[in-house]
Amino acid sequence: MLYGRKCRTPICWGEVGQRVLGSTDIVLKTTEMIQMVRDRLATAQSRQKSYADKRRSDLEFQIGDYVLLKVSPWKGVIRFRKRGKLGPRYIGPYKVIARVGKVAYRLELPDELSLIHNTFHVSQLRKCVTDETAVIPLEDIQIDERLNYVENPIAIIERNTKTLRNKVISLVKV
Template identity: 60%
Template sequence: MASFEALYGRKCRTPVCWLEAGEKQFVGPEIVQETTDKVKCIRECLKAAQDRQKSYADKRSRPMEFLVRDRIMLKVSPWKGIILFGKRGKLSPRFLGPFKVLARVGLQAYKLELPPEMAGIHNTFHVCYLRKCLAEEESVIPLSEIRVDENKQSVEEPEAILERNTKVLRHKVVGLVKVQWKHHRGANMTWEAEEDLRRRYPHLFA
């Protein structure tokens, strides 16, 4: 008997014999030709489905290329229970970086400049794990310089007063000052009411 029948205790139903186990019938040229036609039809349907899915993917995908010295974000997977690049848990960041591109390896890989704490990781990655960093380098804030209050909100600090002005309202005159902020998102210079700013940051007017 065949090894499949010895292992499972029944005959194997191959494409050339789609009959129920136990039935006796001679395989003639007709059933062989029918099986060949069915296999050919199946292959054509699979090829059509693959071409259709490939056309969908080609429309939405574009080749990614980076230049040397570009700043790149590295994609990581939040595997449960596994420390990946020093991060753990599903709340860990999906991207690490930015890192600088040192060289291009072949057509689909790049060599990155990794920090010393990632010395045990190979510095060459496939292009599918890389994303270009769109943030401006001077806008990156070190974590050690961020202050958070009791409400878990970032505390912004003014650096200097650049200009002074007054705004005349219907019943009073409001003094305005142009403040340059430290680590401020967006434009780092805004006009603020001098009275409110003096109450919040008295050291700025000392």
Template identity: 55%
Template sequence: MSPFEALYGRACRTPLCWSEVGERVLEGPEIVDEPTQNVQVIKANLKAAQDRQKSIADRHATDRVYDVGNLVFLKLSPWRGVVRFGKRGKLSPRYIGPYEITERIGEVAYRLELLLELSKVHNVFHVSMLRHYVSNPLHVIPPQHLEINPDLTYDEEPVTILDWKDKVLKNKTVSLVKVLWKNHSVEEATWETEDRMREMYPRLFYEY
């Protein structure tokens, strides 16, 4: 039942759901006794549901213990509006790192060796904020040669065209191409107008 019905013994009147004609009206001590009994039943049901959830969670729970020298990821703050170690927004990463454990504090806390930009952050964290990192050589990305201009910029060069599509505007249709750029991944490919790309990089269209 709804909280209103549990406290007052009748359904809440709304434009969408009117109570039935001839509904029961509580008078005298029943006004206090019946809602009190309903609240006790609700508390008992909530306690049973919480105990059931806790038993399931305890069944799958394991104690996590790390050694000094292990590498771990650090979980970021889940609170909305809180600056997440320089990261803000819905698409911010959930973990940063990995960082090395330098000391174990008590049973459930560890001291990490953080970077200089995190020097203002207290470096002791609860075990629930950490996730073990297993070293994998495949995670190492070899550096790519990048030609830097004297003004510390670099020139963007297209590699190939990944896709085509037509964008219908109010008075005309514009042809777009999805371009893969040098020194960028496929996820960073951008949509550009076909006319502009044909004018600036005609070599991309030789094979089409």
């Protein structure tokens, strides 16, 4: 409660000279209050620990998995595209090529990151969840001189109408 310092109570405060201990009622009330505060602190700490333990999970990656690499500790060392608030928190994906010990992994990094050691702690990695079907090949996109492109819908999945007070809006999911 007092961060390791001794409790200074007015029990022994008095005039200059002979010290007189206060009444036993004040001493008992003070010790009861200190014990109550300690009990409440222990309850709060155990509650917070149980919340943290429920959310904690041990990460493990297999060789060949793709992971994202955390870059926030490297702010002053290497800049990745944007600076400041808009800078990326994770870069990648990079392929796991080996497991080093229980909690470290060796990644296959590109040539631009050759100055960085390629072994990282599991806390610096995040699993890369990608949808392979969502990748659009760049050859299919035609860009004009204004850097605009035409979107061609593949299929209409669903049609719906939304009725407001005075109008009806048709919704189409492409």
